[in-house]
Amino acid sequence: MKKFTMGVLGLGEGRSIISAVQNSELWELGNICDLNEELCKERCQEFGLDGYTTEYQNMLDDESIDVIGIYTPDQLHAAHIKMALEAGKHVICTKPLMVDLDEAGALLEAQKRTGKTVFVGQSSRYFEPARRQRQDFEEGRLGGLITVETHYISDSRWFLDREWSHRKGFSWMYNFMIHAVDLAVWYLPEVEEVYGLGIASENTRERGIQAPDTMKFLLKNKDGRFAGVNGVYAAPTLGSAVEQSISCTLRGTKGISRAGYPKLQYYTNFQPLQKTAQLHEYNELHDYFFRFEAETHHAGEYQNYIEQFARDMNEGITPKPDLKEGIRTLAVMEAMEQSLRLGIPVNVSQVLADRNLCLD
Ligand SMILES: NC(=O)c1ccc[n+]([C@@H]2O[C@H](COP(=O)([O-])OP(=O)(O)OC[C@H]3O[C@@H](n4cnc5c(N)ncnc54)[C@H](O)[C@@H]3O)[C@@H](O)[C@H]2O)c1
Structure with missing residues (x-):
């Protein structure tokens, strides 16, 4: 199996990918590369590396x-992906792929x-519970999927x-809600229409930002099934022991x-159904997923996705989510933004057509 060699750009969260x-x-x-030379030196020390660069072009060359x-x-x-492609490199880009569709074409x-x-690094798909859930879904243990509820809630x-x-x-x-949106469209990949409400609470506005921090959306799939997606980012939470930060039902x-x-x-409740769902825990994997202080980094999820990338590439399979899938998710999000602004349901195909984007 061919081994792949990575150049890492950006060494904050890039620490986890190293x-x-x-x-x-x-x-x-x-x-490894960062504009901040002190951070480059810190990472070299932390990971026993003997070189770094502060010029992206050096890695591209x-x-x-x-x-x-x-x-x-x-x-x-967007700019960094384009430079990598032009230099003949494959790309693994963390979420969000981009902040709008301006450069999608x-x-x-x-x-x-x-x-x-x-390849888009949608880390939430690669956490152990999400992997198990996907496997059970693909094996048909849920029967036919009726509906999906996701959230990402964090202070x-x-x-x-x-x-x-x-x-x-x-x-x-x-930056944040994309995790919950991506999980929803992973299960309902033909979301056609979206409707939502959102407010920028005082907690965000007092920091000089007007972006909504509290949002609730309905995403309707082509066949009529729908997902509910919630996000709250600037208010106290119940804590992850009571309510997980990210959740997909x-x-x-x-x-x-x-x-x-x-x-x-x-949690699962499959045939034969029980009164209460069964809890499966994977605490033995805690140190694989969380390698640094607290539970704030994503090294385990990243290792899972780069290994998936390498295996797929070796087998001639396109690793997913790929560029087209990532752009479609961003089109869903652009429709979500429009719905917040206009107060009406917005069609995803219309967003793609307005942008002259064809994903077939
Ligand atoms: N779950 C996840 O997948 C996850 C979690 C956290 C962060 N992220 C994503 O990771 C990215 C980075 O987030 P972060 O928290 O590390 O931010 P950060 O600000 O801590 O780090 C970004 C780094 O990029 C460097 N940088 C900026 N421009 C550069 C350039 N032109 N060339 C080289 N280096 C440059 C900065 O100096 C900085 O060190 C964001 O897109 C964020 O959304 C993903």
Whole structure:
């Protein structure tokens, strides 16, 4: 099996991908890069590395690097992906793929022309409970899927201390809620119409930001089934022991399942049905998923997704979510934003048509 070599761009959350690469038998680390030289040195010390660069171009010029892992601020992803493709590299880009669809057409064109792969690091799909839930779904243990409920709820006011959270392009929806949206469209991939309500609470507005921090949406699939998606980001929470930060509930004709994050817990009630769902816990994996202080990093999820990427590439399969799927999810989110603004249901195909985007 071919091993892949990664150059890591952006060394904040990029710390987790360095750990993932170092612990994987399918990957090697090519180089690391950040504009902040002190941070480069810190990561070298932490991971026993002997080199770094502060110039992205150096990684792009390095022929030993196959894949660029992009962990820069959200607003820079589109430009950094395009540069990687033009340099003949595959891309693994953290969520959100982009902060709007402005560059979507140019990226689709560059990807097609270069023939390189773009994979979106939707980490929540790769946490153990989410993986188990997906497997049970694919094995038909729920029967037919009737409806989906997802949420991402966290008191993330700390995020507003970041300089780039005050720059154009930041929103709670694209940076945070995308986890819950992605889980919903993973199960209902043909979302056609969306409707939602949202407010920017005083807690966000007093920091000079107008982006809604409290949102509730209905996402209607082509066949009439729908998902409910909730997000609250600037208010106290019940805590993850009471209410998981991320949650995905699948209600089927024959069973029900609920996976969450950050607790390694998964509830199922399959045939023969019980009065109360069964709890499955994977606490033995705690240190695999959470390698640094607290439960705030994602190294285990990243290791799972880069290994999936490597296995798929070796087998000639396109790793998912790919560029087209990522862009479709962003089109759903652009429709969600429009619905908040206009107060009416918004059609996703119309968003794609208005943008001249064809994903077939
Ligand atoms: N669950 C997840 O998948 C998950 C979790 C956290 C963060 N993220 C994503 O990771 C990305 C980074 O978030 P973060 O929390 O590490 O932010 P951060 O601000 O801590 O780190 C970003 C780093 O990028 C560097 N940088 C900026 N421009 C650069 C350039 N042109 N070249 C090289 N380096 C550059 C900055 O110096 C900084 O160190 C964001 O897109 C965020 O949404 C994903």
